[in-house]
Amino acid sequence: MEQKPRYRRVLLKASGEALMGQQGFGIDVNVVDQIARDIAAARELGVEVGVVIGGGNIFRGVAVASRGGDRVTGDHMGMLATVINSLALRTSLVKLGVDAVVLSAIAMPELCESFSQRQATAYMNEGKVVIFAGGTGNPFFTTDSAAALRAAEIGADALFKGTQVDGIYSADPRKDPNAVRYERLSHERVMRENLAIMDAAAIALARENNIPIIVFSIHEEGGFKDILLGAGHCTIVENEPASGKA
Numbered sequence: 006m007e008q009k010p011r012y013r014r015v016l017l018k019a020s021g022e023a024l025m026g027q028q029g030f031g032i033d034v035n036v037v038d039q040i041a042r043d044i045a046a047a048r049e050l051g052v053e054v055g056v057v058i059g060g061g062n063i064f065r066g067v068a069v070a071s072r073g074g075d076r077v078t079g080d081h082m083g084m085l086a087t088v089i090n091s092l093a094l095r096t097s098l099v100k101l102g103v104d105a106v107v108l109s110a111i112a113m114p115e116l117c118e119s120f121s122q123r124q125a126t127a128y129m130n131e132g133k134v135v136i137f138a139g140g141t142g143n144p145f146f147t148t149d150s151a152a153a154l155r156a157a158e159i160g161a162d163a164l165f166k167g168t169q170v171d172g173i174y175s176a177d178p179r180k181d182p183n184a185v186r187y188e189r190l191s192h193e194r195v196m197r198e199n200l201a202i203m204d205a206a207a208i209a210l211a212r213e214n215n216i217p218i219i220v221f222s223i224h225e226e227g228g229f230k231d232i233l234l235g236a237g238h239c240t241i242v243e244n245e246p247a248s249g250k251a
C-alpha cells in the first residue's frame with residue numbers, strides 16, 4: 006500500500022536540550038543519529054524537510070543575563086551553539102546517505118553557507134535537507150521563533166516541534182502530574198492560556214501565516230514519520246475555521 010504523507014514540505018524544530026540525551030550537557034551522538042534516522046524516514050516518504058535546532062544543550066543567553074552578564078553576548082554564544090548542533094546533525098545525515106546542507110543566519114563561510122531564502126528554497130526543491138543554523142541571527146529571539154520564521158520563508162505546510170514531551174498539556178507536564186494532554190488546539194487558545202510550549206512570538210508568526218504547529222516527542226523513534234502519515238502521538242495546533250471553537 007502506498008503511504009501518502011499529509012504534508013509536502015515541513016520545518017522540523019528539534020530541541021537543543023533533547024540532544025543531551027542522559028548527559029547534563031553537550032551532544033549525545035546516539036540522539037543525533039536517531040533524529041537523523043527520523044529525518045531520513047521522512048525523506049523516503051518524499052517529504053521535503055527543513056530543520057532548525059536549538060542550542061539549549063550548550064548555551065542559553067538568558068542564563069548569562071540572569072547572572073548579571075551581557076544578554077546580547079550571551080545570545081551570540083547561544084546562536085553559535087545552534088551552529089555546533091547543526092553541524093553534528095549534518096554529519097549524522099550524511100552518514101546515512103541523506104543529502105544535507107547547513108545554512109547559517111550568521112556568516113561563517115569556512116564552516117557552512119550563509120542563509121538566503123532563495124538558496125534555501127532552491128536546495129529544498131532539489132530534495133536536500135536544509136538545516137537552518139544560527140537561529141534568526143538576532144539576539145532576544147529564540148530558535149522557536151527562528152523555526153516559525155523559516156517555516157514561513159520556505160512555504161512549509163507545517164511546523165513540527167520535536168521536544169521533550171509528547172504534546173501540549175494544560176500545564177507543564179514535567180511539573181504538574183495532573184496536567185492533561187490536548188489533541189487539537191487553536192493558535193489563539195495556546196496564546197490565550199499561555200501554554201508555554203513555544204514562545205508567543207513563534208506562535209503568533211505561525212498563526213499569521215496559517216501554519217499548523219505539531220508538537221511531538223523527539224525521543225520517540227519513528228514518531229515523526231507516523232505523524233506525517235496521519236497517525237502517531239502529538240498535539241496539532243491549527244487556526245480554527247471561522248465558525249469553529251477550540
Ligand SMILES: Nc1ncnc2c1ncn2[C@@H]1O[C@H](COP(=O)(O)OP(=O)(O)O)[C@@H](O)[C@H]1O
Pocket residue numbers: 019020021022023059061149167168169170172173174175176177178179199200201202203
Ligand atoms: N503546557 C505545556 N505543555 C507541554 N509542555 C510544556 C507546557 N508548558 C511548559 N512545557 C515545557 O516546555 C518544554 C518545551 O519547551 P522549550 O523550553 O522550548 O523546550 P525545548 O528546549 O525542548 O524546545 C517541554 O519540555 C515542557 O516541559
Ligand SMILES: O=c1ccn([C@@H]2O[C@H](COP(=O)(O)OP(=O)(O)O)[C@@H](O)[C@H]2O)c(=O)[nH]1
Pocket residue numbers: 019020021022058059060061062064065066067079080081082083084086087139140141142143144145146147148149150151
Ligand atoms: O534567533 C535566535 C535564536 C537563538 N538565540 C540564542 O540561542 C540560544 C539557544 O536557543 P534556544 O534556547 O531557542 O534553544 P532550545 O531551547 O531549543 O534548546 C537562546 O537561548 C538564545 O540565547 C538567539 O539569540 N537568537
